[in-house]
Amino acid sequence: MASSCSQALRHHVCKSSRILRVHLQKAWPNRSFVLNSAADQQPAVSSPVEEIVIPKKKTWSKEAVLQALASTVNRDPTASDYRFQDDPYLTPKTSSEFKLFSLSQESGRNAAKYFISTYPKYFQKDYAQPHIPCLMPETLEAQIEEVSEAALIERIQMRKVKAAVDLYDQLQQAGTPVSLDVTNQLLDLICFYGDCDPAQENVPEQRNEETEDVQDEPQTKKGRASKASDKLKAAWKENNNAERIFALLSEPNTHSYSALIRGMVKYGAYSKAFSTYTDLLNNQLKADVSTFNALITAAPEVKEKYNEKWELIVDLLKQMAEQKVKPNLLTLNAVLKALRRCGTVGKSQAFPVISEMRALSIDPSLASYNHLLSIFYKPGAPFQGQTDILQEVMNEVSGKSFTPQDPDDAQFFITAVRICLDTKDIEQAYRVHELLGVGENWRLLGNDFQQNIYHARFFSLLCMMENIDVVLKWYRDLVPSVYYPSSNVMRDLLQVLDTDNRLDLIPQIWKDLKQLGHGNRQTLVEELLTLMAREKQNQEVQETFAECALDIKKMYDTGDRGKVMMSWTAGSLSDLVSVLLAAQRRQDAWEILKLFKTHNRVPSEELLDKFLTCIKESGDVNQALELVQISAGFCLPGTPKLIQRVQQEFLLSEQQKSMLSDLEIQTFNSD
Amino acid sequence: MVFSADAITAPCAAGGSNALFCKNMATSLVRKTKLLSMVSSQLNSAACFRNIHCTAACLKNRAARIRVAKGDKPVTYEQAYHPHHIGHRKGWLSQHTSNLQGEDGAAERVVEDVFIRRFMYGTFHGCLADEVVIKRRGNLLLICAVMIQKLLPSKFYFLIGYTEELLSHFYKCPVKIEMQTVEEKVVYKYL
Numbered sequence: 001m002a003s004s005c006s007q008a009l010r011h012h013v014c015k016s017s018r019i020l021r022v023h024l025q026k027a028w029p030n031r032s033f034v035l036n037s038a039a040d041q042q043p044a045v046s047s048p049v050e051e052i053v054i055p056k057k058k059t060w061s062k063e064a065v066l067q068a069l070a071s072t073v074n075r076d077p078t079a080s081d082y083r084f085q086d087d088p089y090l091t092p093k094t095s096s097e098f099k100l101f102s103l104s105q106e107s108g109r110n111a112a113k114y115f116i117s118t119y120p121k122y123f124q125k126d127y128a129q130p131h132i133p134c135l136m137p138e139t140l141e142a143q144i145e146e147v148s149e150a151a152l153i154e155r156i157q158m159r160k161v162k163a164a165v166d167l168y169d170q171l172q173q174a175g176t177p178v179s180l181d182v183t184n185q186l187l188d189l190i191c192f193y194g195d196c197d198p199a200q201e202n203v204p205e206q207r208n209e210e211t212e213d214v215q216d217e218p219q220t221k222k223g224r225a226s227k228a229s230d231k232l233k234a235a236w237k238e239n240n241n242a243e244r245i246f247a248l249l250s251e252p253n254t255h256s257y258s259a260l261i262r263g264m265v266k267y268g269a270y271s272k273a274f275s276t277y278t279d280l281l282n283n284q285l286k287a288d289v290s291t292f293n294a295l296i297t298a299a300p301e302v303k304e305k306y307n308e309k310w311e312l313i314v315d316l317l318k319q320m321a322e323q324k325v326k327p328n329l330l331t332l333n334a335v336l337k338a339l340r341r342c343g344t345v346g347k348s349q350a351f352p353v354i355s356e357m358r359a360l361s362i363d364p365s366l367a368s369y370n371h372l373l374s375i376f377y378k379p380g381a382p383f384q385g386q387t388d389i390l391q392e393v394m395n396e397v398s399g400k401s402f403t404p405q406d407p408d409d410a411q412f413f414i415t416a417v418r419i420c421l422d423t424k425d426i427e428q429a430y431r432v433h434e435l436l437g438v439g440e441n442w443r444l445l446g447n448d449f450q451q452n453i454y455h456a457r458f459f460s461l462l463c464m465m466e467n468i469d470v471v472l473k474w475y476r477d478l479v480p481s482v483y484y485p486s487s488n489v490m491r492d493l494l495q496v497l498d499t500d501n502r503l504d505l506i507p508q509i510w511k512d513l514k515q516l517g518h519g520n521r522q523t524l525v526e527e528l529l530t531l532m533a534r535e536k537q538n539q540e541v542q543e544t545f546a547e548c549a550l551d552i553k554k555m556y557d558t559g560d561r562g563k564v565m566m567s568w569t570a571g572s573l574s575d576l577v578s579v580l581l582a583a584q585r586r587q588d589a590w591e592i593l594k595l596f597k598t599h600n601r602v603p604s605e606e607l608l609d610k611f612l613t614c615i616k617e618s619g620d621v622n623q624a625l626e627l628v629q630i631s632a633g634f635c636l637p638g639t640p641k642l643i644q645r646v647q648q649e650f651l652l653s654e655q656q657k658s659m660l661s662d663l664e665i666q667t668f669n670s671d
Numbered sequence: 672m673v674f675s676a677d678a679i680t681a682p683c684a685a686g687g688s689n690a691l692f693c694k695n696m697a698t699s700l701v702r703k704t705k706l707l708s709m710v711s712s713q714l715n716s717a718a719c720f721r722n723i724h725c726t727a728a729c730l731k732n733r734a735a736r737i738r739v740a741k742g743d744k745p746v747t748y749e750q751a752y753h754p755h756h757i758g759h760r761k762g763w764l765s766q767h768t769s770n771l772q773g774e775d776g777a778a779e780r781v782v783e784d785v786f787i788r789r790f791m792y793g794t795f796h797g798c799l800a801d802e803v804v805i806k807r808r809g810n811l812l813l814i815c816a817v818m819i820q821k822l823l824p825s826k827f828y829f830l831i832g833y834t835e836e837l838l839s840h841f842y843k844c845p846v847k848i849e850m851q852t853v854e855e856k857v858v859y860k861y862l
Contacts, residue, residue: 085831089852090824097824104825108832116840128843133842 007141027214077477078437094517095484097450102448147171149182156182156189161197164189165241172248184255185246190242191263236267252283258291265294286323289331292316300341310345313338324535330363332357335408336371348373366444367406369393370415389421401439410446417457426465429458455483464493468500480516486520494527503531506529507548519555523568526575528552532574536582546583549576555593561638570601577607581614590623593630603630605638612645622652625659632663639667737862745858749802768806780807783842787814790838794830797821800856812838812846820852827852 080091092098107134116123120137124270128135142152142158147170155164164186169289171178174341237338252617257280263272277295280287286293313335318386320327335353339346350372354364364372376389393416402409413432420429436442445451455478471493479485485493490513497505510528513519529552553576556566573596593611596603608631615624624646631639643664646652652660701820737746738755752761765784769777784805794820804815814834818827831848838846 084828085848085850087850087852089820090827090850092824100825101828105828105832108829108834109836111829112833112836112840115837123840126843133841134844137840 021128034320062190067630075481077481080481091390093480093484093515095486096517098484099448103182103276116247128293132336136231147174147176149176152178152182152186156185156188159189159193159198161189161193161195165245168245180251180253180256181211183249184253184259187242187256187259188262190240190245191266192260194263194267194665195237195240212324236264236272254280254285254288254291257285258288261287262294272297273298274302289320289323289325292320292336293330296331296338300338306342306345309338309342310349327357327360327362329362329405332362332364333367333371333408334377336368337408340371340374365405365409366397366402366412368407369397370412373412373419375414377415378421378424379418385437387423387425389424390416390425390428394428394435398431398435399438402441402444404444409444410450412453413445414450414457417461419456421457421461424461424465426461429461433458437518443480454600455487456486459483459485460492463489465495466496468496469503470503471496472505479512484516487521487524488500490516491520491524491527494524494531500529503535504537504544506532507544510548510551514551514555520566525552525555525566526569526572529575529579533582534580542579543578546588549579550588552576567600568595570596570603571600573601574604574607577603578610580611584614586614586618586623593627597630597633602634602636605636605641608636608638608642609645610641616649619650621652621656624650625656626662628660632667635667643667708735739862742861744862745810745856746860746862747801748859751859751862765805767805783828787812787838790834791816794834798851812842812844813849814846815839815849816851816854818850819856820854 023588042264079086079099081102081107084091090102112656116137116287117140123137129411133639140158142151142154142160142163144154147167149171152164152167152171168178168183178641221271242260242263246256248496249256257276261273261276261280264270264276273295277287278293280291295316296313299316300309303309315329317335320331332353336350339350339353354368355370357364371391373393396600413436416432417429420432436445459474459478462474462548466474474477475493490509493509494506497503497509506528510519511525513528518524529549534550537545556568573592577589577592580586580592589611593603595601608627612624615627628639628642628646631642643660647657647660734754737744737750749761749764757763762853764798765780767780768774769780788803791814792799795816798818798821800817804817806813822830827850831850835846835848
């Protein structure tokens with residue numbers, strides 16, 4: 001309103017100034033420059049009445065301010081996950097600690113929930129206005145006791161499968177008719193849970209994961225986790241409650257058939273599902289879209305050859321069209337998923353399917369793209385000119401924010417980054433990672449385990465393809481706030497350091513390795529020592545190497561709290577000695593040399609030669625003699641040469657000369 | 672100061688020979704009763720009421736103060752400074768808006784705070800390094816605690832999850848714990 005007022009006022013002023021100008025122009029035809037400039041700057045509105053367009057009032061959601069504030073803040077790469085407390089003692093430093101802490105927090109919550117549900121009377125007082133239902137104690141026991149339909153509905157809502165089935169049987173025996181809707185709901189319940197009560201989510205899986213060995217690599221954990229979940233999923237039993245109740249129905253309708261078929265497909269009874277479908281057709285009933293989705297999912301299981309599978313799917317789709325059932329997104333995804341099992345037929349038919357579905361205004365979701373990528377990029381198969389497909393998919397998908405519409409959406413990022421890793425395509429990998437940052441897409445990355453796989457693959461690709469500065473930038477960004485690398489990935493990182501000749505960063509990497517819990521992995525540590533010992537660096541770098549090497553030595557010695565003990569090899573000991581010698585730390589190197597004997601390893605000749613050179617610089621004759629004695633003790637073939645060198649390069653007393661000549665004879669005799 | 676009038680009047684009733692003695696006694700008696708009435712009138716004025724005390728004695732000059740002792744008792748910063756230093760050298764342990772003009776619910780907040788402090792003391796038994804600070808931001812109840820690194824971090828997280836969930840359901844508002852750990856109790860001085 002203020003603006004319209006000012007507008008009117010301005011108009012009035014303009015009008016009056018125009019009138020004034022006209023008069024003035026008449027009076028002073030030559031002196032109108034001042035008035036002209038001001039008066040000429042009128043708005044270009046000719047009509048006396050203007051259209052004032054008042055914009056529509058914008059309604060903001062309650063969280064709009066918070067979302068706006070949140071969009072100004074990026075992820076903090078120095079902080080750990082939001083679940084944990086911001087304290088160095090309480091921050092997880094390895095992936096096993098991450099899992100342990102988050103699981104212990106969850107189990108604390110479950111313990112509290114147990115108390116709340118066992119003693120609900122202490123939690124009834126309601127302070128909250130408005131009422132917060134999730135903070136009230138939930139009733140776990142069914143309230144309605146008498147045998148009635150309402151009690152059955154209650155048990156179905158509480159997901160108590162066995163209790164509901166028992167109650168249904170009781171109702172049947174008592175002769176009370178149960179309505180078709182309620183029976184359908186019961187069938188839904190039984191078929192969804194496969195005729196067993198839903199297990200308490202937290203207890204059994206936690207126990208499986210907590211008893212795993214802490215030292216294991218994430219890859220083996222994945223294998224075990226999938227096996228555990230497979231065992232938990234029951235198979236469709238013969239003549240179970242669902243089929244029995246279904247048989248009792250006098251007039252099963254579409255919903256009942258749908259529940260039964262979907263249950264059968266979910267629990268592996270594929271051929272039964274198809275026979276139930278033929279029953280449905282014989283009863284002149286129409287199937288609904290979810291039934292068709294389930295059947296399409298089951299199609300690859302019942303046929304063997306690719307062509308037959310595809311023909312069955314096409315047949316089902318045709319029947320769908322005949323029965324005037326509209327397909328939805330899940331239909332598209334089911335067809336694409338089935339095409340993954342159809343080999344070459346899948347490759348030829350995938351794109352036509354997508355375009356037909358597009359014509360029906362079904363937009364593909366991330367799950368569809370995931371299936372598409374899996375059809376064309378089979379893991380382990382060689383690629384011939386198929387890199388375009390990933391690019392095309394990324395062109396389609398970039399910049400869009402997706403919502404979860406299908407359980408397989410969470411697989412997209414992992415599949416995409418796997419393909420990038422296999423085809424060594426760093427550009428597409430960056431685009432995939434960028435897509436994660438768009439809108440709500442971070443929700444589609446999956447659980448902690450899938451996130452770990454994604455980051456592992458992404459980081460390995462980076463190590464393979466990029467130079468050290470880029471790799472280090474990503475390393476500092478991702479580790480350890482988002483990703484705890486495994487020892488394989490750390491080895492890749494060491495290779496990058498080697499390739500780009502930045503070995504001076506090794507001590508920092510060693511510190512990170514210790515923190516990540518990889519400090520006692522023998523292969524990794526030996527590789528570190530070899531890299532340090534290979535070339536002579538400049539003085540400061542050599543000093544840091546020496547410190548690092550001594551630190552590594554400590555890792556071999558301490559075997560506290562049942563950690564895996566590493567054993568010295570000749571190579572690692574030699575490398576350690578070389579590093580210390582290069583840093584002019586003769587005393588420490590001498591200590592290590594003695595370790596050869598204690599651990600039954602044989603030093604090489606070059607090492608002893610190097611040591612002798614070092615001793616010569618300091619001029620300690622006794623140490624030289626001891627060195628020769630050590631060499632003789634190991635019966636090394638290079639001992640005579642060593643003796644000669646000592647005789648030539650050092651000033652020896654008579655006693656020492658005689659000792660040396662004795663040794664010489666000794667070694668000569670033993671040869 | 673109950674004067675037994677019987678003891679004084681008795682010798683007066685005995686005989687005339689004690690008349691002088693009685694007269695002296697009577698004047699002193701009158702003087703004393705005058706004194707008594709003066710004193711009792713002063714006592715009954717508004718300045719000095721001595722009523723019946725039916726609760727435990729809450730000595731405000733002894734509360735939250737650790738008295739100076741031999742010099743071997745370690746004391747934290749919070750314990751070392753007395754309540755009159757709050758706002759000057761100490762902060763507040765409980766932060767909410769019910770004490771502002773026109774706001775209500777102060778008493779309920781106090782009761783909640785007491786419960787929360789006892790709950791924390793008992794749940795994290797032996798681990799608390801200092802008093803728990805309770806902050807209320809809108810609906811959120813934030814419990815800030817400094818703990819000694821007595822338990823393993825996984826055990827700490829178990830107790831944190833348990834406390835947050837239980838107190839959220841109890842008070843029907845989101846409860847968050849912010850924890851900081853120290854290696855041992857931070858001693859400010861020895862009293």
